Amino acid sequence: MKSKTKFIAACGAFIAAAGLVTASFFGCDEKKEEHIVGKAEPVTEEPSEPTTLPSYEYVPSDKGMTERAKQLLKQNKDIAGWIKIDQTKVDYAFVKDPGEVPKGVDFYGGEEYEVNSYYLEHGIDRKLHREGALFMDFRDDFGSVESEQSENIVIYGHNMANNTMFGSIRRYRQDYEFFNSAPFIELSSNYKDYTYVICYCCITSGHTYTDFGYWDMEELNDEETFNEYVTLAKGRQLFDTGVDVKYGDKLLTLSTCYADEDNSRFIIIARRLRDGEKPGDLSSVERTEEYKKAHAPTEASTENTTEAAQ
Numbered sequence: 063m064k065s066k067t068k069f070i071a072a073c074g075a076f077i078a079a080a081g082l083v084t085a086s087f088f089g090c091d092e093k094k095e096e097h098i099v100g101k102a103e104p105v106t107e108e109p110s111e112p113t114t115l116p117s118y119e120y121v122p123s124d125k126g127m128t129e130r131a132k133q134l135l136k137q138n139k140d141i142a143g144w145i146k147i148d149q150t151k152v153d154y155a156f157v158k159d160p161g162e163v164p165k166g167v168d169f170y171g172g173e174e175y176e177v178n179s180y181y182l183e184h185g186i187d188r189k190l191h192r193e194g195a196l197f198m199d200f201r202d203d204f205g206s207v208e209s210e211q212s213e214n215i216v217i218y219g220h221n222m223a224n225n226t227m228f229g230s231i232r233r234y235r236q237d238y239e240f241f242n243s244a245p246f247i248e249l250s251s252n253y254k255d256y257t258y259v260i261c262y263c264c265i266t267s268g269h270t271y272t273d274f275g276y277w278d279m280e281e282l283n284d285e286e287t288f289n290e291y292v293t294l295a296k297g298r299q300l301f302d303t304g305v306d307v308k309y310g311d312k313l314l315t316l317s318t319c320y321a322d323e324d325n326s327r328f329i330i331i332a333r334r335l336r337d338g339e340k341p342g343d344l345s346s347v348e349r350t351e352e353y354k355k356a357h358a359p360t361e362a363s364t365e366n367t368t369e370a371a372q
Contacts, residue, residue: 131252138186139169142198145217146248149240150230155186156217159200178218193220193227202280206253213282214291214313215249221318221328228318234263235320235328238301245303245344247332249314257341258314258332261305264298268325274298276315276329285309295331304353307333 127135134141140157147153163175170180170188181197183190198204199216219228233240247258266274274294282288288309307313312334320328340346349357 127252128250128254130250134186135252138188140181141186141252142204143252144248144250145196147231147244148246149244150233151225152228152230154196154227156196156198157181157186158198158202158204161200182220193222195219196227199277199280204251206251211251211312212280213288214280214315216277216280216315216317218317221320228316231316231318231330232328234260234330235265235300241301241303242344245347246341247314247316247330248341256312257335259305259335259339259344259347260330260332261303261307262295262299262329262331263303264295264300264329264331265320266298266327266329268319268327277317282313295329302353304349304357305333306348306350311336 130144131141134155138157140160141155142158144155145152159178160170160175160180162177163170163173163180165174166172177200178197181195183192183194185191185193186195196217196219199218202212202215204211204215221227221232222229241260241263245260247260249256249258266272266276276291276295279287279291282291291313292307314332314334316330316332318328320326335341336348338346339348
């Protein structure tokens with residue numbers, strides 16, 4: 063991918079002033095909410111609201127859009143794909159952030175928005191929602207031409223206490239064994255389905271002065287930059303998945319809040335499956351040489367296994 067102008071971006075609202083870009087992050091919602099449930103009144107009149115959202119035109123690629131994408135794009139032209147993680151509540155359409163929105167754009171309600179901020183408080187229906195929507199960084203490309211896709215797709219989402227949005231992925235940091243139960247992420251563009259395997263689960267800073275500005279590293283189009291990203295992530299990993307990562311792999315980074323006190327983030331980094339690796343089969347995934355050596359069966363354990371089989 064061709065390098066683009068860099069901005070500071072993460073799972074929060076962004077404020078530009080006096081030529082400087084600073085970040086004010088939201089997304090942590092660890093508090094319980096109270097809900098009042100009342101009796102549903104019978105409908106006595108025809109609903110006044112339209113039954114569907116307005117339709118928007120789309121331009122299919124030569125390879126063609128999926129039927130799901132065609133339907134979703136009728137609701138919101140920002141739809142960029144779908145993400146699903148087994149054994150979590152992550153099973154949502156996600157959008158691409160529109161970038162800087164000037165005042166007066168009817169589609170976004172006429173208000174002005176900084177980059178990576180609109181969907182912090184709007185759902186994919188563009189109505190105000192506390193949980194917002196899952197959204198891809200405004201600079202990322204996840205279109206039909208794979209050679210033009212960003213080397214690192216970054217998707218942001220709120221850490222909701224009720225486990226919606228990215229709230230349920232906290233399980234990866236609370237139970238390290240959970241990785242073995244759900245190591246794969248299904249990520250679909252508007253054109254094709256892909257499977258990724260989780261490589262690193264990290265807690266890191268969301269401050270702009272950190273040495274690991276993962277939100278600003280989506281174009282890893284040279285080996286040095288790619289390896290720098292991987293090294294910084296590996297140094298922050300909570301546990302060793304053993305998954306091999308090398309230059310040329312397409313990466314996916316999921317970002318959500320971890321704690322307000324130190325403005326920290328919990329991120330999950332995954333890579334797209336390589337040829338020969340099978341979705342749902344962790345044993346088919348290539349591991350690092352260090353991991354294979356550390357987990358190689360010892361001579362004693364091999365003998366015990368042989369004796370047990372006899």
